Amino acid sequence: MGRRKSQAAAERNLEPIKISTDSIKKRPRRDSNEPPFKKFDDLEMFETYLKGESWDNDFDFLHARLDYYPPFIRNEIHDDPEKIKPTMNNKSKKFVRNLHHHVDKHLLKQINDMVGIEYKFKREEEKLPDGRLIWRYKDESDHGFEGLDRKWTVEVDVECSPNDPTVVVDMRSIPID
Template identity: 35%
Template sequence: MGGRRRRQQMEEEIYAEPVHFDHLESAPRVRNAKEKTFDSLDDFERYIKIEAGDNEFDQLDLHVRYLPPFIVRQTHGQEDKIKPQMNSLNKKFRRHLKHHLKRHLLPEISMMSGVDYDFKEASAGFSQNLYGTTSSYKWQFMDDGNHGFNESEYSRRKHWKVQVDVESDSNGPYINVDFKAAALDSE
């Protein structure tokens, strides 16, 4: 009985692995991807994987707001243990967040989408709100290259660019991630 359950669990894990695209297929005639907002990183990544499986990885507009994993580990998952200094004004917080972005979030997006994105940091820095009451630290990552495909692959599909905007404000440790993939107009 236990062996059968374990085998079924292994089959689900194998089925759940994202597919890596070696060749581009033509874009789908009907697009189902919409602008979506998520409350958890897992749901966000799962949606990217589903849309990539539907061949819609080049037209996504997704938003997610979540607690970074290093904050969840420090607070043991209890939000009442969040300290006031756990925000974008703290250099240690920003350093850990940047590590999370470069080592975990961006590679996970590439893995779930099945495309070899090569995200480059386009900009980073503080910005104030209109009244100067809060400040935010924003990162912007871009990939507008060939995403690991040969130029001949793009005869079947338009080029697209991907932009990931990450924002953390001075009010707490929650971060906002905007993931946008959009086709470039052919010139």
């Protein structure tokens, strides 16, 4: 097993940490103002990445994108993309309702669990002229760490299209100086 694979296996076995005021260290020195961009097509690997960034004290400096079929779609098609129906997109009220439930009850909760911080996301909805639906979740609060000089904002965009059931999750955590 290569070094990269063994490192990924070790990260999957990490327990999520619960970040407290005492566990937050001084912001590390960074070479860039832009966080490194990571792209995933698997929800589990996305969660593992978030967990690893918390362990590395980089929970306030990340940009990750996840392109995936949500679990309710994967369950319905039995992991066979050939079984995708033309109604499995944001034109379907059932799809939007199930996606909303998945995001609010599972995805955002998992993000909080993996990062170890209880974000209080506020949602804005946007429907674009091309039919895409975007939910913007944002937390600009102090995340429960009053008086801490290390501040950051978190944005999670969830996007679905009228063409297919693929959901795009774009998460950015950016330090505020």
